[in-house]
Amino acid sequence: MTVKVAESAGFCFGIECAVKTVYEQLEKKVPVYTFGPITHNEIVCSELEEKGVRIINDVSEADGISDSVIIIRSHGVNEEAYLKLKATEESRHNTIIDATCPFVGRIHKIVSEESGKGSSIIVIGDASHPEVEGISGWCKGKCTIIDSEEEALGYNPENDEKTVLVAQTTYNLKKFKVLVEILQKKIYNINVVNSICNATEKRQRETSELAAVSDAMIVIGGSNSSNTRKLVEISEKECKNTYHIQTGKDLDLKSFRSFRCVGITAGASTPKTIIREVQEIMSEMNFDAMLDESMKTIHNGEVVEGKVIYVKEDEIALDIGYKADGIIPRSEYTNTPNLDLRTVVKEGDTIQAKVLKVNDGEGQVSLTYKRLAAERGSEKLAKAFEDKEVLKAKVTEVLGGGICVVYDEARVFIPASLVSDTYEKNLDKYKDQEIEFVVTEFQPKKRRIIGDRKQLLVARKAEAMKKLFDTIKVGDVIEGTVKNITDFGAFIDLGGADGLLHISEMSWGRVESPKKVFKVGETVRAFIKDIQGNKVALSMKFPDQNPWADAEEKFAVGNVVTGKVARMTDFGAFVELLPGVDALLHVSQISRDHIEKPSDVLKAGQEITAKIVDFNLEDKKISLSIKALLPPKENETEGAAENTTGTEAAEESESVSAE
Numbered sequence: 001m002t003v004k005v006a007e008s009a010g011f012c013f014g015i016e017c018a019v020k021t022v023y024e025q026l027e028k029k030v031p032v033y034t035f036g037p038i039t040h041n042e043i044v045c046s047e048l049e050e051k052g053v054r055i056i057n058d059v060s061e062a063d064g065i066s067d068s069v070i071i072i073r074s075h076g077v078n079e080e081a082y083l084k085l086k087a088t089e090e091s092r093h094n095t096i097i098d099a100t101c102p103f104v105g106r107i108h109k110i111v112s113e114e115s116g117k118g119s120s121i122i123v124i125g126d127a128s129h130p131e132v133e134g135i136s137g138w139c140k141g142k143c144t145i146i147d148s149e150e151e152a153l154g155y156n157p158e159n160d161e162k163t164v165l166v167a168q169t170t171y172n173l174k175k176f177k178v179l180v181e182i183l184q185k186k187i188y189n190i191n192v193v194n195s196i197c198n199a200t201e202k203r204q205r206e207t208s209e210l211a212a213v214s215d216a217m218i219v220i221g222g223s224n225s226s227n228t229r230k231l232v233e234i235s236e237k238e239c240k241n242t243y244h245i246q247t248g249k250d251l252d253l254k255s256f257r258s259f260r261c262v263g264i265t266a267g268a269s270t271p272k273t274i275i276r277e278v279q280e281i282m283s284e285m286n287f288d289a290m291l292d293e294s295m296k297t298i299h300n301g302e303v304v305e306g307k308v309i310y311v312k313e314d315e316i317a318l319d320i321g322y323k324a325d326g327i328i329p330r331s332e333y334t335n336t337p338n339l340d341l342r343t344v345v346k347e348g349d350t351i352q353a354k355v356l357k358v359n360d361g362e363g364q365v366s367l368t369y370k371r372l373a374a375e376r377g378s379e380k381l382a383k384a385f386e387d388k389e390v391l392k393a394k395v396t397e398v399l400g401g402g403i404c405v406v407y408d409e410a411r412v413f414i415p416a417s418l419v420s421d422t423y424e425k426n427l428d429k430y431k432d433q434e435i436e437f438v439v440t441e442f443q444p445k446k447r448r449i450i451g452d453r454k455q456l457l458v459a460r461k462a463e464a465m466k467k468l469f470d471t472i473k474v475g476d477v478i479e480g481t482v483k484n485i486t487d488f489g490a491f492i493d494l495g496g497a498d499g500l501l502h503i504s505e506m507s508w509g510r511v512e513s514p515k516k517v518f519k520v521g522e523t524v525r526a527f528i529k530d531i532q533g534n535k536v537a538l539s540m541k542f543p544d545q546n547p548w549a550d551a552e553e554k555f556a557v558g559n560v561v562t563g564k565v566a567r568m569t570d571f572g573a574f575v576e577l578l579p580g581v582d583a584l585l586h587v588s589q590i591s592r593d594h595i596e597k598p599s600d601v602l603k604a605g606q607e608i609t610a611k612i613v614d615f616n617l618e619d620k621k622i623s624l625s626i627k628a629l630l631p632p633k634e635n636e637t638e639g640a641a642e643n644t645t646g647t648e649a650a651e652e653s654e655s656v657s658a659e
């Protein structure tokens with residue numbers, strides 16, 4: 001919208017002088033009266049009244065006033081009134097100041113002189129207007145006031161009478177010309193004096209021109225101002241949206257919303273201050289309208305979308321197409337404490353957020369991202385709860401009684417008992433891990449959203465177990481992962497069930513402790529020895545690796561073998577010939593001398609050479625003798641010594657397993 005003010009709008013020269021005169025007299029601190037309103041503008045008159053200026057409307061009132069200043073209005077008065085007022089200067093010690101506009105005063109003079117010479121006077125103007133009343137009052141003969149074509153057409157001049165025609169200074173020029181044309185046809189000897197004030201003519205012309213190019217016209221002036229009413233008439237001919245107002249308060253701004261071009265003019269009695277006020281109102285409205293058009297309106301709770309203008313460690317600024325930028329502080333972006341926002345958002349990104357406050361007090365829009373995300377997350381959680389959908393989210397907190405995951409900024413609590421299918425002593429390992437869960441309780445109003453991971457694990461294990469038992473059978477070689485190690489064996493995760501690898505099944509050889517053989521997480525290859533319900537027994541004692549398979553030939557009686565002392569008892573030492581094949585070296589077979597106990601002459605790990613003196617495949621027992629390899633003592637016979645030792649060893653080994 002453009003707003004244009006007519007150059008000639010407002011106080012004319014005559015009124016400006018008159019008003020100025022009143023203010024000058026007020027400064028002298030004397031009682032000030034005006035004869036009639038100083039101008040036809042109620043605002044100006046009220047201001048003067050507030051300052052103590054009183055208005056008298058009849059000359060007789062002046063007789064009650066003394067020692068005062070009486071200022072004659074700009075429109076002037078008739079001669080009689082003028083003379084009576086002047087008379088009070090002497091009688092009442094008043095000072096009479098004639099503020100009649102000089103242009104009006106000139107008309108008084110013409111009328112007075114011409115009528116004095118015998119001319120008839122025609123005044124084109126409004127008979128009720130003080131100026132016209134004053135002008136006619138200076139006529140000394142015939143005076144006719146004409147204000148319409150009818151009146152002009154109805155005028156009947158006397159034969160050859162000399163006529164002088166003058167006009168009210170603020171009369172409509174066009175109308176004046178029309179009336180003059182009519183009268184000139186009727187009056188032969190007519191002298192037309194165009195006394196319409198130049199200021200008035202210019203104002204009316206400008207008003208017409210401005211109205212012709214404006215969508216709406218504002219004409220400012222008093223309701224009783226004749227010249228203003230004429231401006232309204234002129235404006236209405238060119239622009240049907242013409243509004244006559246006295247001050248800016250009279251403006252109905254809604255009426256102007258659809259106009260693109262508004263013109264402002266004002267009557268001669270309108271002060272500049274009022275014109276400026278109206279102009280400012282329209283300009284502000286113009287600005288507001290532009291803002292309204294260019295800037296969308298937003299309200300608290302609305303979801304807006306914006307482009308990231310900048311990102312700081314703890315703050316994001318968004319251009320949301322509103323007159324103010326939107327700000328998302330870190331605390332409204334995420335629940336993650338101390339998150340550096342620069343690591344998750346960059347300039348130019350598009351982000352949706354919710355309006356917390358249209359004006360945060362610093363002229364910016366306060367936004368929240370996390371609450372919008374939480375709401376959307378909550379909606380998804382509600383649906384997931386209904387559909388029993390499996391969700392995946394990161395563990396953000398480990399609490400005493402469970403863990404918290406954040407799903408699209410919505411918080412879900414998983415109690416410790418529902419975190420896993422096995423007892424979890426320490427939940428810290430879940431921190432920052434992404435886990436799957438199902439929502440088993442959804443009460444957002446109570447801020448209670450419960451997740452369950454255990455049931456997923458249980459179900460998956462059951463499925464895996466079924467699949468496992470559908471495919472395995474005794475004798476199958478299988479691979480698994482060492483899950484747990486005890487003194488009696490190791491539990492091997494077979495992917496659906498755990499198999500027990502007993503210590504006795506770990507090797508054909510002797511295993512002192514499972515922990516010395518296996519580590520948790522290690523991959524183990526074993527075969528299924530037995531299946532009882534859900535229990536699987538494993539073994540690593542593969543038959544093709546059985547050291548007893550060719551033992552009968554390798555360890556035949558009479559063979560000389562070497563081995564390492566594995567362990568000792570009071571009655572003998574067990575010597576490992578092969579992993580899984582131990583033989584007994586009886587204490588009596590260590591030497592031809594008497595030995596109290598094996599440890600007196602042997603050490604664990606010591607390599608010895610001995611002779612096989614007995615072999616029992618069925619019981620997997622082998623007896624050794626070092627003594628049999630030694631030469632007999634002088635008092636011993638070789639044969640007696642060999643027979644005795646073999647029998648003793650065999651008898652002892654009856655009750656002792658080589659394994």
Ligand code: SF4
Binds near residue numbers: 013101104170200268
């Ligand atoms: S409009 Fe013209 S004639 Fe009338 S008061 Fe103003 S200056 Fe004087």
